[in-house]
Amino acid sequence: MICPNCGSNNPDGTAFCANCGSPVSNGAPNNGAIPPQAQPNFQGSAPNGGMTPPPVFNGNPFPGGHIEQRNIALCIILSIITCGIYGLYWIYKLTEDVNTLKGDPNATSGGVVILLGIITCGIYMWYWLYKQGDNLDQIKASRGLPAGNSGILYLILAIVGLSIVSYALMQNELNQLA
Structure with missing residues (x-):
């Protein structure tokens, strides 16, 4: 099957493109399958050789959370x-x-x-x-x-x-x- 988004060739019966993750329409339902997530290429490496994502600060530009001011x-x-x-x-x-x-x-x-x-x-x-x-x-x-x-x-x-x-x-x- 040819991906309509990137043009890569995928095995028959696949619901999502192995290259870009977009749906491959073959007329068959995807049975609730979730497309594979594209893994970003982060700089730096984890101890196990894998890549580590950047820290997430939950909307706060600084690490940690909120503290109470005291008199x-x-x-x-x-x-x-x-x-x-x-x-x-x-x-x-x-x-x-x-x-x-x-x-x-x-x-x-x-x-x-x-x-x-x-x-x-x-x-x-x-x-x-x-x-x-x-x-x-x-x-x-x-x-x-x-x-x-x-x-x-x-x-x-x-x-x-x-x-x-x-x-x-x-x-x-x-x-x-x-």
């Missing part, structure tokens, strides 16, 4: 009033928001960050603050925004006992990126 003053006041309990929730949400914006499914979750912070008596939190600043800088750079050394600033503030200021600065960055 920084309210977060600080609630952290003070609850003797730091709300601060733990705030750390959890900061971690999850950065992970969402970064689009990394293997990133450390907020619950693990809090657990490691408690187990290490807060020392892990210094590392976490540095990494969060670094992650925020990477997110800003990927969006074409100027990025500094936020991780170092957050770390220095935490070392001198102003971790809550680091959280507030981080929340301000997240509010701007949301």
Whole structure:
């Protein structure tokens, strides 16, 4: 059978052209058959030698999803009033928001960050603050925004006992990126 679209020769009884995938009308019903999809030629290769498609962002030009903006003053006041309990929730949400914006499914979750912070008596939190600043800088750079050394600033503030200021600065960055 000759394809009316591209002119290639196909075996008798085929419903769709093997070359271009368009229907080949032979008068027989296609019994619900779906035409073969033409495979695009993507650049780059997967570990198994196959080609990998480009990432899909679900209409959002940036990886990740939507994050909620938070009132920084309210977060600080609630952290003070609850003797730091709300601060733990705030750390959890900061971690999850950065992970969402970064689009990394293997990133450390907020619950693990809090657990490691408690187990290490807060020392892990210094590392976490540095990494969060670094992650925020990477997110800003990927969006074409100027990025500094936020991780170092957050770390220095935490070392001198102003971790809550680091959280507030981080929340301000997240509010701007949301």
